[in-house]
Amino acid sequence: MSVLNHAAPSAALSTAALAPRPSACPGLLRIVAARDGGICRIKLPGGALSAAQAAAIAEASERHAASVIEVTNRANLQVRGVRAGHEAALIEALVASGLGPAPATSSMDAAAVWSASAADDIRNVMVSPAAGRDSSALYDTTPLTAGLLGLLQGEARFAALSPKFALLLDGGERLARLDHPHDVWLAATPASDGVRFVFGLAGCPPTVANAVTNAAANAAANATDNAAADATAAHAAGNGSSDAPQDPVATGTRALAAVLPAEVVQLVRALLHTFLDLAAADATRMRHLLATHSVDAVLQRAQTYVDFPLSRDASLADWHRGAPADAALRLGAHPQRVAGTWHVGGQPPLGRLEAATLRGLAALARQHSNGTLRMTPWQSVLLPDIASEAVQAVLAELEGLGLACDPAQPLARLIACAGSTGCVKSLADTKADALRLAARLPDGVDVHLSGCPRSCAAAHCAPYTLLAVAPGTYDLYRRDASPDFGRCIAHRLTLEQAADMLEQLARSPF
Ligand code: SF4
Incomplete structure (x- = not known):
């Protein structure tokens, strides 16, 4: 990407920068x-x-x-x-x-469809479903969410972002999903004079709970880049219930700096333009950019788009989200x-x-x-x-x-991709198998059934994963510091054998 235009990025753009990146992801x-x-x-x-x-x-x-x-x-x-x-x-x-998306009308010509399709693809801002209502939240992110969605749909240049490019805005709610890697994450944190938003790139807000996962992610990120790219073809063939970023690991950064709430939208705008300035044509995610550019280089370029200071704050190197999130809510x-x-x-x-x-x-x-x-x-x-x-x-x-x-009900603790009835890639009918497993799922055990390594149903690493190897037959993985699904602890189990093993594991103190 060669075009630079600090004052008005969208005024001088390469054709490549304006062209939406090809995608096999479904959209409206x-x-x-x-x-x-x-x-x-x-x-x-x-x-x-x-x-x-x-x-x-x-x-x-x-x-x-x-x-x-x-x-x-x-x-x-x-x-x-x-x-x-x-x-x-x-x-x-x-x-x-x-x-x-915002530009869409009920009767669209071809140009309007193109514009609306690009705007539709990049409406990816994750927030708590209890934003504005959670009594533990530090900040009501609702207006900021609207600002970010308007930003993403409002500048033509952002049509060049991948449909998987995604933002996380965490207001500090207890009901929050923090284990999905995002290209840019922002999290509210208390300050002496109110609230600031710390931010990082290509990962998750640091918490005590995700520290191990992040470490594994960091170690594995480069190894999975090619697999993630290959998986795009599988996505076209049949999609599970996921439109999460399709690579469950990321290089990740810790908190880099903090900005005022009023600066959040400008910050994100600067980071998006920076990504498009610096990323190679085949780099679709922030972690790809970080593989070729230092964090400091990214921040220096982003600084050219904003009029507030934007450099790494060493005092935030060990920042962790203060309150734990609770998915049971x-x-x-x-x-x-x-x-x-x-x-x-x-x-x-x-x-x-x-x-x-x-x-x-x-x-x-x-x-x-x-x-x-x-x-x-x-x-x-x-x-x-x-x-x-x-x-x-x-x-x-x-x-x-x-x-x-x-949350104790088995069907609240099982996830499964589309499986063989919906996806040509699947080696098993994961949906039907998950319903069968529900009858025997031990208390306190969460399981993800995946028809192939693509992991459409989970952008995170579940405590246990059953990965299909043949109809009704699965390898069992347990989450640890290993990448992807964790460590494989048993091969070629029938559903009954898997249920037996999960019961043993649930009873084991280890
Ligand atoms: S088998 Fe499942 S995980 Fe694999 S591509 Fe299909 S829906 Fe996704």
Whole structure:
């Protein structure tokens, strides 16, 4: 990438910088074929959608697809089984419901479709589903999230970013997913005069919990670069329930510096332009840039885009997020910051919703919530702003719709990719096998079933992973400091043998 223009980056750009990078990822305007039909991915701002939009998705999936909707591990939704010849009608229905990117209109010419498709691809900002409501949060990230989404969609140059390029904005909520590597992460931290956002590149905010994972990630990052690139082809062949960044490890940096909340959007803008200035044409992720440029070089270039100081702060070298996150808060009922209001959540089995279930959730949101739903990066659903007196009724309704509301339930502790019914790459029917395993899953054990090493269902390393090697046959991995799935501890297990072994492991003090 050779073009530099510090004052106005978008005013003098190479053709390459303006061209969206090729992608096999599904999007709203790019329906990708899979074994069970097309996949249409709907990116949701902060995981949020209105009840009317949820009902519209349910109806569109019935009319134009297989009536199956997945919650992805980036808190988006995707419609599976889109029927041949129905693609345009599906897209039109979704765009008409306000689910498209900012430039989208209900009647788009080719140029508008190109522009909207590029803007759609890069709407990747991960936040807590309880942002603005979590009483433990240091900062309400809701306005900043809107600012970042506007930034990503508002500058033509950012169309050159990979659809996998993603940001994490952590307001310090207890309900937060912090173990997915992001190209840029920002995390609120207390300061003597308020709050600052520390930031880092190509990794996760440091926590006590992810220290081991990060160490493994650092060691493995270079070794997995090629595998991640190869996996793009598999993505085209059939997609699981994930639109997370597809490489579960990253080079990662520790906290580099801190900025004021009012400087966050400018900082991210500077980092995005810096990435596009410096990255080679085949470098799609921040970790690729860090393989060829030092952190200091990146910050020096970013400095040219902002008028506040931007250099590495050595005092933050050992910064860790103060409060631990708790994923269990995504399920059941939990009080919000405003007294007398609660968020209530449930886990659809393996992240899949029938259209009728999504319609039921929309009705519940209209009746008891604020008319909106939140999808979460655990592939679950959260209803915000429930009044105290309605909590029990909402929990009962969620359970009636088939959602698990207790973190101890087996279906809250299992994830699985699309498997052989949806993906040509899969060596097993992971969805059906996961449901069979649920009947024998030991207490306290979390398991990820993956049809191939691509790991579409998990951008993190699960405590245990069953990696398919043949129909109904899996290798068992246990998370440790090793890269990818951890260490392989048993080969070619049947589901029954895997259940036996997990029971033994659950009983073992080691
Ligand atoms: S088999 Fe599963 S993990 Fe592999 S590409 Fe298909 S959906 Fe993804």
